[in-house]
Amino acid sequence: MNVFRLAGDISHLLAIIILLLKIWTSRSCAGISGKSQVMFAITYTARYLDLFTNFISLYNSTMKIIFLGAAYATLYLIYVRFKATYDHNHDTFRVEFLLIPTVILSVLINHDFSPLEILWTFSIYLESVAILPQLFMVSKTGEAESITSHYLFALGSYRALYIINWVYRYYAEGFYDLIAIVAGVVQTVLYCDFFYLYITKGSRANATEMSIEA
Amino acid sequence: SIQDTTHDEL
DSSP states (O other), X not given: OOHHHHHHHHHHHHXXXXXXXHHHHHTOOTTXXXXXHHHHHHHHHHHGGGGTTOOOOHHHHHHHHHHHHHHHHHHHIIIIIXXXXXXXXXXXXXXXXXXXXXXXXXXXXXXXXXXXXXXXXXXXXXXXXXXXXXXHHHHHHTOEEHHHHHHHHHHHHHHHHHHHHHHHHHHHHOOOOHXXXXXXXXXXXXXXXXXXXXXXXXXXXXXXXXXXXX | OOOOSOXXXX
């Protein structure tokens, strides 16, 4: 554990809490892509099955349980509790375009051809593109509420901080995991356009909404 | 490189 990794995890946790609080306090999931959230729930489920096979640390297990719980709580809020506010007319990204290639890729390119390892690999590939329905939705409606923007910024920062952690680990420990690194770079690059807008437009004092051009 | 299949990151 190094400071970059910890900062990445905190940023990830912050993103999830921001989203849950936003939906809960506004009693609405307007502007939130349920499809992205379904894919994040699939991601954590596939990746954290090792909760039952591997104990790494109390920190590790606790965070996994929090991420899993929060992912399903978010789905509950979107698809059950505040279903009436779900903006499905704008959440039209075709998820099969993400699911099918990531399943195929995880079977073809993995560290070990075993069920748990393939599921881990699938989760890494799927996570890297899971935000696309959300970004697509924001570009389609042309705006994101500022709180949604904060969520996206925290979520994007998480993998960017992980990249710095991987650079650090390469030099400090000689450790690297090419699958995680390549997917993590792809994931971070997808946020670049958003980061640019967040920093340039989001910093205006009275900005409550930001526009994102497709 | 260390390519064991224990993943210690989240």
